[in-house]
Each structure stands twice: as structure tokens, then as C-alpha cells.
Amino acid sequence: xxxxxxxxxxxxxxxxxxxxxxxxxxxxxxxxxxxxxxxxxxxxxxxxxxxxxxxxxxxxxxxxxxxxxxxxxxxxxxxxxxxxxxxxxxxxxxxxxxxxxxxxxxxxxxxxxxxxxxxxxxxxxxxxxxxxxxxxxxxxxxxxxxxxxxxxxxxxxxxxxxxxxxxxxxxxxxxxxxxxxxxxxxxxxxxxxxxxxxxxxxxxxxxxxxxxxxxxxxxxxxxxxxxxxxxxxxxxxxxxxxxxxxxxxxxxxxxxxxxxxxxxxxxxxxxxxxxxxxxxxxxxxxxxxxxxxxxxxxxxxxxxxxxxxxxxxxxxxxxxxxxxxxxxxxxxxxxxxxxxxxxxxxxxxxxxxxxxxxxxxxxxxxxxxxxxxxxxxxxxxxxxxxxxxxxxxxxxxxxxxxxxxxxxxxxxxxxxxxxxxxxxxxxxxxxxxxxxxxxxxxxxxxxxxxxxxxxxxxxxxxxxxxxxxxxxxxxxxxxx
Ligand SMILES: Nc1ncnc2c1ncn2[C@@H]1O[C@H](COP(=O)(O)OP(=O)(O)OP(=O)(O)O)[C@@H](O)[C@H]1O
Numbered sequence: 345x346x347x348x349x350x351x352x353x354x355x356x357x358x359x360x361x362x363x364x365x366x367x368x369x370x371x372x373x374x375x376x377x378x379x380x381x382x383x384x385x386x387x388x389x390x391x392x393x394x395x396x397x398x399x400x401x402x403x404x405x406x407x408x409x410x411x412x413x414x415x416x417x418x419x420x421x422x423x424x425x426x427x428x429x430x431x432x433x434x435x436x437x438x439x440x441x442x443x444x445x446x447x448x449x450x451x452x453x454x455x456x457x458x459x460x461x462x463x464x465x466x467x468x469x470x471x472x473x474x475x476x477x478x479x480x481x482x483x484x485x486x487x488x489x490x491x492x493x494x495x496x497x498x499x500x501x502x503x504x505x506x507x508x509x510x511x512x513x514x515x516x517x518x519x520x521x522x523x524x525x526x527x528x529x530x531x532x533x534x535x536x537x538x539x540x541x542x543x544x545x546x547x548x549x550x551x552x553x554x555x556x557x558x559x560x561x562x563x564x565x566x567x568x569x570x571x572x573x574x575x576x577x578x579x580x581x582x583x584x585x586x587x588x589x590x591x592x593x594x595x596x597x598x599x600x601x602x603x604x605x606x607x608x609x610x611x612x613x614x615x616x617x618x619x620x621x622x623x624x625x626x627x628x629x630x631x632x633x634x635x636x637x638x639x640x641x642x643x644x645x646x647x648x649x650x651x652x653x654x655x656x657x658x659x660x661x662x663x664x665x666x667x668x669x670x671x672x673x674x675x676x677x678x679x680x681x682x683x684x685x686x687x688x689x690x691x692x693x694x695x696x697x698x699x700x701x702x703x704x705x706x707x708x709x710x711x712x713x714x715x716x717x718x719x720x721x722x723x724x725x726x727x728x729x730x731x732x733x734x735x736x737x738x739x740x741x742x743x744x745x746x747x748x749x750x751x752x753x754x755x756x757x758x759x760x761x762x763x764x765x766x767x768x769x770x771x772x773x774x775x776x777x778x779x780x781x782x783x784x785x786x787x788x789x790x791x792x793x794x795x796x797x798x799x800x801x802x803x804x805x806x807x808x809x810x811x812x813x814x815x816x817x818x819x820x821x822x823x824x
Contacts, residue, residue: 432580
């Protein structure tokens with residue numbers, strides 16, 4: 345299993361779909377992980393995932409498989425992301441929120457409420473102290489809007505060493521229990537940009553992110569683990585002609601499709617060995633999901649599909665997206681703990697040195713000696729510690745470090761290229777200005793010389809005019 349858990353969920357046929365095609369569906373069930381679907385050439389294709397949920401699957405089945413491991417990891421300081429993907433009307437929001445975030449029976453309760461319940465349940469039964477903060481934003485027309493404070497309608501995405509990628513200035517509300525959290529979330533949901541398409545009466549026109557930041561301190565020492573769970577309900581991928589979009593709705597659809605293509609491109613880059621050029625910055629969505637997809641988080645993707653033959657092309661495209669995503673090999677790392685400096689537990693220095701040396705000697709096999717020396721210096725200067733208790737696989741650490749290093753170097757090269765271009769332009773401009781200045785100086789010199797000559801001549805004429813000719817004649821100034 346790859347580090348991104350990928351599941352598919354077929355919702356039940358809708359009335360409209362039943363009316364059009366009866367009970368016909370666009371797939372054949374093989375088992376709980378595989379289905380057969382006909383492609384564009386009417387050929388059978390087998391798709392396999394970590395799990396396929398069919399129309400009779402319960403919300404709790406989806407939750408237990410997809411989300412439970414992510415919640416327990418978050419409490420232990422590992423970030424987790426759950427994404428619902430699929431065509432408009434395929435059941436993304438239903439899977440996330442159920443029919444209503446506040447008022448629905450246990451059976452229909454969505455992932456969000458279940459995550460919240462589990463989170464508080466686990467924290468309450470743990471011995472340590474904890475805090476939970478929630479934020480809720482949507483990406484609408486390529487702007488990040490704060491759903492808990494609509495006056496913040498263009499939040500910026502930033503990156504820091506300790507927090508990784510984060511949304512600067514997003515409202516964070518401390519919540520103490522499930523109902524507190526859900527009340528706040530329902531406010532955010534009410535603020536979401538929802539439109540009406542021919543495919544779905546309450547279609548989400550934005551990507552919606554529910555973000556839970558968990559700080560969990562254990563009683564045995566002063567360590568506080570910080571984990572984040574991000575639930576992402578993507579806007580529907582759709583064929584514009586099917587949804588009857590025009591005007592603003594068409595703009596929305598184009599922006600949605602553009603950011604979903606950016607997501608596809610990121611996934612392609614991550615799975616085709618072009619890891620040094622992953623275009624995370626091509627859209628707000630991919631930038632925010634950078635940690636989730638790029639390796640610093642545990643991620644799960646729920647590909648939602650309509651079972652109807654009338655939506656077969658869209659379902660096929662969703663299944664292909666899921667298949668690609670399954671190939672991503674992410675390696676979740678616990679994000680740095682907030683530790684009281686004074687009481688910081690000291691790891692065996694000898695062990696750390698030993699591990700660092702082993703990592704460096706592995707790196708020497710694939711990197712240049714001087715690059716490894718630089719890395720060693722960096723590890724020492726930055727105080728980068730390799731915890732022998734959490735690192736067992738030196739190879740994967742080497743791989744991560746090498747990949748990270750290469751991507752940093754590529755980034756540095758790109759930045760240098762930019763700087764060289766800027767300097768070349770500046771140089772060109774200065775050369776031009778220098779040429780012009782030299783030209784002006786030369787002309788000024790000529791003019792000055794001419795003026796001096798003219799002045800001297802004029803002066804000599806004036807003087808000679810006052811001297812009587814006989815006196816001048818012996819000196820040759822006056823023609824005989
Ligand atoms: N598993 C399911 N069981 C019962 N009904 C479902 C299920 N999944 C979806 N539905 C119903 O199908 C309709 C469309 O679902 P939903 O709104 O979740 O789609 P969506 O993928 O979020 O669409 P959009 O991208 O347009 O927001 C809703 O009426 C929803 O109640």
C-alpha cells in the first residue's frame with residue numbers, strides 16, 4: 345500500500361439516473377478492492393484501490409477505513425489530510441458532512457463529525473493536556489477566503505520551518521468539545537460559495553478545507569506534539585457543457601477545472617519521477633496540499649463516483665486520477681515538537697553522531713564529496729538531529745535527504761538563474777547608459793575644445809586689433 349490511501353466510493357443511483365437508465369451501472373464489482381470498467385474503446389479495464397465502497401457502504405465504513413488512522417496519528421504529531429474528489433454530484437460533500445453537519449442521524453453522519461468526535465474522545469481519554477483549534481477556509485476563484493471571518497477574503501499561503509505550509513492570518517477558534525466544534529463549522533459551511541448547476545442543486549463551487557490543529561502534551565515529560573488534520577472537500581470536476589455553465593458560473597467552472605488540472609499535474613510529477621519539478625505553486629490548492637502530497641503528512645483520497653452509465657466518462661476519469669494518486673510514495677514525518685528548552689530530553693549524543701555519520705556515508709555514494717561535506721556542516725550548524733528512536737530506515741532517510749537536497753539545489757539554481765538574468769539586464773542597461781554618457785562627454789569635450797579655440801581666436805583677434813601693425817609685422821602677425 346502506498347502512503348496515500350486511495351479509496352473509491354460509488355453513491356446510490358439518483359432518481360434521475362434511474363429514470364434514464366434503470367438499474368444499469370457503469371462498473372462490474374470484482375471484490376472489495378477492484379472493479380472492472382469499460383474504457384472509451386469499450387475494452388474492460390480493471391481498477392484496484394485500497395478499498396472500493398459500493399452503494400450500500402455506510403458512512404461509518406468509509407470513516408473507519410480512511411480516517412481512524414489519520415486521527416490517531418494527528419494526536420501523535422503527524423499531520424493528516426483527507427480529500428474527497430470527483431465529478432459534481434458524485435457524493436463528495438455527502439461523504440464529508442452527511443446531509444447536514446448538525447442535524448443528522450448517526451448512520452448518515454459524515455467524516456467531519458466523526459473525526460471531531462474521535463479526536464475529542466481520544467484526547468479526553470489520554471492523560472496529558474491538549475488544545476484543539478479549528479480554521480475553515482475555501483479556495484474560490486483562486487482566492488483563499490476565511491469562512492470563519494468573511495472580511496478576510498484573500499489569505500496568503502506561507503511556509504515556515506516549524507509549521508510547514510500554513511495559511512497566514514486564518515481565524516483559529518479554540519474548541520473544547522465536539523458540539524462546540526460543529527457549531528463553529530456549521531457557521532463556516534453557511535458561508536461557503538454554493539451554486540446551482542444542472543448536475544447538482546447545491547453544488548460546491550469552491551474547494552473547502554476544514555483544518556484542526558491539535559496540541560497534545562504528555563504528562564511524563566514536557567513534550568508537546570503538534571499535529572494537524574485537514575479535510576478537503578474539493579469542488580466538482582465537471583464537463584462545462586454538461587453543467588450548462590455560463591457567465592460567472594462558467595468562470596467558476598474554469599477556475600475549478602484549472603486547479604484540479606494543477607492537482608493532476610502535481611500528482612503526475614510526483615509519480616513519474618519528476619520530483620524535482622513538482623509544480624506545487626501552480627495553484628492555491630496544490631500549494632496548500634504540498635505537505636500532504638509531498639511527503640510530510642499521511643493522506644487519504646476518497647474518489648467519489650456516480651454509478652450511472654450516463655456519467656461513465658467522468659467516473660473513468662476519476663478512477664484514473666485515483667490510480668495515479670495511489671502511486672505517490674509519501675513518507676510522513678512527525679513535525680517538530682514544541683519542547684521546553686530547559687527540560688529538553690537529551691538524546692544519546694553518541695547515537696545521533698553515529699546515525700548522522702551513517703547517513704552521510706550513504707549519501708557519499710550518490711552525491712559529490714564536497715556536497716556531502718556541505719550537508720554535514722549544515723546538519724551541525726542547524727542542529728539537525730537524527731533521532732535513533734524514530735529513524736530505523738537509513739536508506740529512506742538518505743533518499744529523503746537527497747531528494748530534498750536536490751530539490752533545494754534545483755530551487756537555488758532557478759533563483760540564481762533569475763538573479764543572473766536580472767544582473768545581465770542591469771549590466772546591459774548600465775553599459776548603454778555608460779555609452780551614452782561617454783558619447784555626451786566626448787561631444788562636450790569637442791565642444792569645449794572648439795569653444796576654447798574660438799575664444800582664443802577671438803581673444804587674439806581682439807588683442808591684435810589694438811596693437812599697431814608696424815609693431816606686429818616683425819613677428820609675422822600682420823601680412824606684409
Ligand atoms: N452515499 C450516498 N448515499 C445517499 N445519497 C448520497 C450519497 N452520496 C451522495 N448522495 C446524494 O447525492 C447528491 C449529490 O451529492 P453531493 O452534494 O455530496 O455531491 P458533490 O460531489 O459534493 O457535488 P458538488 O461537487 O457539486 O458539490 C446529494 O443529494 C446527496 O445527498
